[in-house]
Amino acid sequence: GKILTGDLRIGLRAGLVEEGIAKAFGAPLADVSWAGMLTGDLGEVALLARRGDLRSARLRLMHPLQFMLASPEEDATAIMRRVGGEAWVEDKYDGIRGQLHKEGERVVLYSRDLNEVTAAFPEVVTAACVVPHDVLLDGELLAFKGGVVRPFFELQHRLGRKVVSAQLLADVPVIFVAFDVLYLDGRNLLEEPLRERRRLLDELDLPSPFMLAYLIQANTPEELDRIFDAARARNNEGLMVKDPASKYTPGRRGLGWLKLKKALATLDVVVTGVEIGHGKRKNVLSDYTFAVYDEQSDRLVNIGKAYSGLTDVEIAQMTDYFKSITLKDYGRFRLVQPEVVLEVAFDAIMESGRHNSGYALRFPRIKQIRRDKTIRDIDTLANVAKMHRAFTGERVQLVESAQG
Template identity: 95%
Template sequence: MEALARTGEAIRATTSKLEKTRLLGEYFAALDDETLPLAAVYFTARPFADRDQRKLNLGYAVIRNAVCDLAQVDEEALGESYMRHSDVGDVIEEVLQGHTHPRPTSLREVHDTFVRVYEQRTVKKKTEALRELLDRLTPREAKYIGKILTGDLRIGLRAGLVEEGIAKGFGAPLADVSWASMLTGDIGEVALLARRGGLRSARLRLMHPLQFMLASPEEDAAAIMRRVGGEAWVEDKYDGIRGQLHKEGERVVLYSRDLNEVTAAFPEVVSAAAAVPHDVLLDGELLAFKDGIVRPFFELQHRLGRKVVSAQLLTEVPVIFVAFDLLYLDGRNLLEEPLRERRRLLDELSLPSPF
């Protein structure tokens, strides 16, 4: 943990993108195979990889209670520190000065604590697990635990720089690192593949969210045509949420744009997909749809976040899945196939209602 915190501070101290990349690359290259994947994930400010559906959902109260108890200060002291720093990690570092009992702590031990926090069901137990971890760290190390738990390192490490650091550390093509990251959804696994020269062996696997292909702006229509190579497909943009549907055997899973599973909120879509006689990965849009009309987004919001959808809500806010791309079909990765071919295969599926 000490090396991660030290590297984070060095990255924070420079504004040079090249230097940030170099620092990350050197750090990653020096790690063993057990530590490397954890470090790569932690530098994305997440306790678990994207494809890992475990979410800590750790409220501020747990962090506050653990820090206040360990430092023997009240909430007001934390508030005063936050007014000075506006960063939870910096607050933790300041408040814990002289109050912890540091001893060497590996990233595996940090990971084990994150798992323990995830498994606990009460605020008290989660707080106890976090307090025990913070107590064995230096304040600077504890700062980075806070940053990871709040999802923001705030060290100038923009999205993509971790991939660049992996490419730099192991002499791998950045395009291969990015491709493997999209396929696996696990930057830690990608780091190991890069070390072993196996990035091109990364395979698309169902039942974990694939990073979404998102739109990006261009100055004008001419720039768009130059970018896409002379032919463009135009589709209506509906007022719904982006969705990714994975179907393998009898199992169907839906993921949202932020890579969270939302299967339970859309049982009618799941039931229809289960009847499709193929293994597929569909990219599309989930929409509220009633009487042949796409309904406003605020109606769809009634379905979001639900673990159980009542029969009444199914009737009041029916939903459809508008599939606009087919990325996988019966063991075949279609990501590198032309869109025209993917759409042909999608049309041939003849998906049932509510598709």
């Protein structure tokens, strides 16, 4: 009973449940998957399958649809191969994903976790009310002031609000950057190619504070790399790359949309602690806490923790070595002699109280073990601070007017 009540809170994969429904009721798996995408409710799908009525499933407004997701990729050549030679490129926006449903005079906004957030963005709702269409838009809610996208931490002041004061509306105005239209005046657009969906979106002539994602076309890996470099120069951490022929697949992480993110830089760090892993790594020391050198206080300060990047063979070998240089065994965690140097890649540096360095790395992963280096060669805290200042300069994200 619990499995078929909408959210799969116990971690069961939707695909497995869909296979079970298809088998139990003798229904085509494709029909079960389609109904699941439209309704987002496997309980309803099971009932439709039992009645032999799966093809009657319809996309309904005011019922949140699972968002289409992007697959991460670091290589421009691989991306161009996947999208077939033509790529539509957008900035990876620094806001929250939003889904806007408008039917008659009623407007509802849903966040990525499918919770309603309508009350937090009254200016978007008011503007949507005058749009002369029933519509479902996918986009991003961003803080926007003085003609530029503002940092995410400013948008956070608007999140979770039931009432938004006039002062807050003035201090943190928002825009809805639409990048897809999924339903228009009774027409389900999920099966239409992105090229057609974007054409319809452009023709909606949406009022302010609606804007559209700024599109750049790339036809070669070299062009895509140049676009990425320009985005990084504007202090953006990545790009969204889309196949203009792609359909919209709710809740799926396919190859029609890809997220191009590359390591911002690498740091040479020293391992100060190791921890037993989880799952297949529950018997090895696979999670490494690492540090840089603080010259002012003449001590090591932790800056992060990584558990990806090494092979199973390397982890097994390092487990034996870390046991041999353990200073203190706390059970799951061991304090070790600081002598193993790693090169660690990451996507961003943030100020954080989590570590005694005052900084934390976003998505750290081990690039390699630097057996050619010693603790004297690791990066300093001053260098980390310099990199943080460079990355946290003014971020420029590209949007365009939604009015033709």
